[in-house]
Amino acid sequence: MTVLVAYASGLGSTAEIAQHMASRLAAAVDAVECRSVEEVESVSGYEAVIVGSAIHNQAWLSPAAAFFSRLAPELATRPVWAFSVGMADALPKPFRKHAAALQLKRVGELLPPEVPLRGHVIFSGVYQSDQMPAPLRIVFRLAGGRFGDLRNWADVNAWTDHIAADLAKPTA
Numbered sequence: 001m002t003v004l005v006a007y008a009s010g011l012g013s014t015a016e017i018a019q020h021m022a023s024r025l026a027a028a029v030d031a032v033e034c035r036s037v038e039e040v041e042s043v044s045g046y047e048a049v050i051v052g053s054a055i056h057n058q059a060w061l062s063p064a065a066a067f068f069s070r071l072a073p074e075l076a077t078r079p080v081w082a083f084s085v086g087m088a089d090a091l092p093k094p095f096r097k098h099a100a101a102l103q104l105k106r107v108g109e110l111l112p113p114e115v116p117l118r119g120h121v122i123f124s125g126v127y128q129s130d131q132m133p134a135p136l137r138i139v140f141r142l143a144g145g146r147f148g149d150l151r152n153w154a155d156v157n158a159w160t161d162h163i164a165a166d167l168a169k170p171t172a
């Protein structure tokens with residue numbers, strides 16, 4: 001079985017998550033390829049697909065959204081998982097869970113309904129202070145917000161292992 005991990009990344013953190021997932025999956029399946037969505041013309045050579053995108057301005061990056069729409073007929077006939085990378089864990093603690101759930105719902109609603117997903121999760125990525133206008137930074141910090149590499153690799157590993165376990169199940 002060959003699995004594709006495809007990603008769209010603005011500043012690199014989503015690409016690194018995709019590469020990490022692909023390396024981890026390699027121990028569980030015959031072959032894994034990790035590619036930018038823009039490099040993928042067809043998914044016909046893959047038995048399963050994982051697609052991830054950074055969230056910018058409340059939505060997937062346009063190459064990821066285009067990948068999903070363009071390849072919807074092929075994607076609809078194989079298992080597909082999606083992951084989104086946002087900044088919920090940068091927010092003050094009481095808002096993190098709710099913000100992540102809201103963002104996941106919003107992004108999910110923008111994906112083509114004809115591609116059933118086996119799962120869609122949201123991870124936090126990297127959110128640096130220079131991504132926020134300077135006058136807001138101090139207020140953000142005072143309110144409990146934080147900047148930095150907020151990726152939780154244990155969560156990424158757990159989700160990857162969940163997919164590996166699902167792929168290992170005999171097909172009905």
Ligand SMILES: Cc1cc2nc3c(=O)[nH]c(=O)nc-3n(C[C@H](O)[C@H](O)[C@H](O)COP(=O)(O)O)c2cc1C
Nearest residue numbers: 009010011012013014054056057058086087125126
């Ligand atoms: C221009 C811009 C807009 C962003 N908009 C959002 C957003 O609407 N929601 C969110 O959760 N995170 C948002 N983020 C945070 C990014 O999703 C986060 O930094 C992520 O790690 C970016 O992934 P990338 O490095 O692959 O581009 C934004 C970041 C940038 C730079």
